[in-house]
Amino acid sequence: MEHIITTQALTKDYGSKPVVRDLTLKVPPGSIYGFLGPNGAGKSTTMKMLLGLVKPTAGSIFILGKPVLEENRLELLKNTGSLIESPAYYGHLSARENLQIICTLKNVPETGIDSVLRIVRLEKQQDKKVKHFSLGMKQRLGLAAALLGHPRLLLLDEPTNGLDPAGIQEMRELICSLPGKYGMTILVSSHLLSEIDQMATHVGIIEKGALIFQGSLESLHRHSRARIRLRTTDNGRAFRVLKNAQFPVAADKDGHGLFLHSTEDSRVLQCGRLLAEQEIGVLRLEEMQMSLEEIFLKLTEKQASL
Amino acid sequence: MKTTWSQTRLAYKAEIQKQRCRKVWIVPLGFLTVLTLWVSVPMFHFTAQDLTRGYQWLFYQISLLNAIFVPMMLAVTASRLCDMEIKGNTLKLLYTLEKNGRFYDIKFLAEARYLLLFSFGEVLVILLLGKLFHITEPVRLLPFGEHFLAVSAVGAVLLSFQHLLSLMSDNQILPLCAGLAGSFLGLFSMYFPRAVNLCIVWGYFSIFSVSGINWGQVPEGADYNDYMQYLDFPLPGFLLFSAVGILLYLFEKGIFMRKEV
Numbered sequence: 001m002e003h004i005i006t007t008q009a010l011t012k013d014y015g016s017k018p019v020v021r022d023l024t025l026k027v028p029p030g031s032i033y034g035f036l037g038p039n040g041a042g043k044s045t046t047m048k049m050l051l052g053l054v055k056p057t058a059g060s061i062f063i064l065g066k067p068v069l070e071e072n073r074l075e076l077l078k079n080t081g082s083l084i085e086s087p088a089y090y091g092h093l094s095a096r097e098n099l100q101i102i103c104t105l106k107n108v109p110e111t112g113i114d115s116v117l118r119i120v121r122l123e124k125q126q127d128k129k130v131k132h133f134s135l136g137m138k139q140r141l142g143l144a145a146a147l148l149g150h151p152r153l154l155l156l157d158e159p160t161n162g163l164d165p166a167g168i169q170e171m172r173e174l175i176c177s178l179p180g181k182y183g184m185t186i187l188v189s190s191h192l193l194s195e196i197d198q199m200a201t202h203v204g205i206i207e208k209g210a211l212i213f214q215g216s217l218e219s220l221h222r223h224s225r226a227r228i229r230l231r232t233t234d235n236g237r238a239f240r241v242l243k244n245a246q247f248p249v250a251a252d253k254d255g256h257g258l259f260l261h262s263t264e265d266s267r268v269l270q271c272g273r274l275l276a277e278q279e280i281g282v283l284r285l286e287e288m289q290m291s292l293e294e295i296f297l298k299l300t301e302k303q304a305s306l
Numbered sequence: 307m308k309t310t311w312s313q314t315r316l317a318y319k320a321e322i323q324k325q326r327c328r329k330v331w332i333v334p335l336g337f338l339t340v341l342t343l344w345v346s347v348p349m350f351h352f353t354a355q356d357l358t359r360g361y362q363w364l365f366y367q368i369s370l371l372n373a374i375f376v377p378m379m380l381a382v383t384a385s386r387l388c389d390m391e392i393k394g395n396t397l398k399l400l401y402t403l404e405k406n407g408r409f410y411d412i413k414f415l416a417e418a419r420y421l422l423l424f425s426f427g428e429v430l431v432i433l434l435l436g437k438l439f440h441i442t443e444p445v446r447l448l449p450f451g452e453h454f455l456a457v458s459a460v461g462a463v464l465l466s467f468q469h470l471l472s473l474m475s476d477n478q479i480l481p482l483c484a485g486l487a488g489s490f491l492g493l494f495s496m497y498f499p500r501a502v503n504l505c506i507v508w509g510y511f512s513i514f515s516v517s518g519i520n521w522g523q524v525p526e527g528a529d530y531n532d533y534m535q536y537l538d539f540p541l542p543g544f545l546l547f548s549a550v551g552i553l554l555y556l557f558e559k560g561i562f563m564r565k566e567v
Contacts, residue, residue: 051402054566077402088399090390092327104320105403107312145399 004029004153004185010059012045019045021209030179034200035189042209043189047157051082081146082155087138091131095122095141108149116144136167156188193296207300223295228260231284238280317404321416330386334424337379342431349439360441362517362534364432369515373492380465381485383420388472397567410559414469425457449516452539456514463551470558
C-alpha cells in the first residue's frame, strides 16, 4: 500500500460556500503528516470527512487502501484513532472509566488501558474525575482514547490547542514518539508552522479549502533557497545592468537593494566584477535564507498550486 | 445480523457504563415519592364508601397527576443523560465508533428504562396504598396492566420529543422548559373540548385513563366520586396512538441523523 490515506478531488460545500475544494491528499505510511493551514482553511472539515463525521459534497476517500463508504466506515475506523478539535470526555467519570467506555465500544480488551495511560503519562491521575483535569490532561486522555486498540492511523486535529508551553512540548514529544515505537501513521493538523516543522515528516498546506503544497518537509525546506541581498550606490542601475547580463536578480520591495537568487561563488564574483566595471559601488552583500514562515506566507498569499 | 446484535449489545453496555455515578434512578424515584405523598393525603379521610372504589379513585387521580409529573420527570431524565454527551463533546468521538442512528436508539432505550421504572413503580404504589389504607375494592389485574401500558406508551412518545430536544440543544434549559410547558399544556388540555384534547400529546394520560367520571351524569352538588367508573380501554385508539408515536420517533431520529457534528 503506497498511501495510508488518499483522497481524490474531495470537496465540501456548505450551501454555495465551498469549504474544501478538490483536495487530493496522499499520506505515506509511517509518516507524521502535518496538515497545515490558517484558521478556517478547511483542515477540521477535511479531517471530519476522513472520519465520516461530515459527508463530502464530491470526491472519494481511501483509508488503508480501501474506499470509505457508509457500509464499511466503522470497520475501517477500527484501525484509526482520532482526536478532533477539543477533547471528548465524560466529566463525571474517572480517566480509567472513560477509557473503559471506549474499550467497550471498540470491542478491545481493557488490559490495554494501563499501557495507554502510561504512554500519555496519566497513570497517577487515572482515578481522578475528568472534570477536575486541566485542558492538557484532557487532551492527553483524548490521545489515550485514540491509542486504545493500537490503531494503525491517528488523526489529530490541533492537538496542542489551548495547551501551555510545557503541555505543547509534552504533546509534541508524545506524537513524535508514536510512529517509531508503534508503527503508526499520524495525520496532525495545525495552524502553527513551527509546530509542524518540529513534528512532521510530510506536509500538506491548505488555504481557502485548496491544497497548495504537498510533499516531504525536506522538499518544503528546499523552497527556502538562499539568496544574496545587495545594496549598491545606485540600486536602479545595478538592477538593469545585472538583468541585461542575464543574472537571476530581483528588486527589493522596499527599494533599498536587490536580490541575487544565486549563492554560487562564481556568480557572486561575476556580479561584483560587473558592478565594479560599471562603477557601481557595492555597500552591502549579505546571504539571506527564506524562513519557512516566509515560504508559508508566500504560498498562502499566492494561493497557487505548486 | 450477529454483528449488528453484538454491536448493539456493546453500545448498550457502554451506555450503562456512562451512567456510573450519575444516579439517574433518583429522578423517577423522587417524582414517584412526591406523587405518592400527593395522592395519599386525601386517603386519610376516606370513608367506607370511598374504600369500595379506592383503586378506581387512585387510577383516576394518578392519571391526572401524571400529566403534571411525567413530562417534567422525562425532561429531567433525558436532559441528565444527554447533557453528558453535549458537555463532554463526545459525539464526534462516538460517531467514529458507532453509527449515529444506533447511538440515538440506545440512548433512548437507556432513558426509557427510567420511564418503565416509573410506570411500574406507579402500579406498585397503587397496590401498596391499597394495602396501607385497606381499600376494600377487589384487585382486578387488567386495569393495572392497562394503566402500566398507557403511562409507558404516552411517556415514550413524550420522551422521544425530550430526547431529541436534549440531544440537539447545547443548553439544557430549553428542553427543561419544554418539559415544564408540556406539563401545564397537558393539565389544561383536560379542560378543552375533546377534539382539542386529542391534539395535545401531553394530555393523553387522561385520555387513556382506566377510570373516569361521566360528568354529564353528575347532578349539581353531588359527589362526583359516586359517578366514577372503570372505562373500556380504547384499544384501537391506543394502537393508533402507538403507531403515530413510532412514526414520530422515526421522524425525530431522521432530524437528529441529519445533524453534522
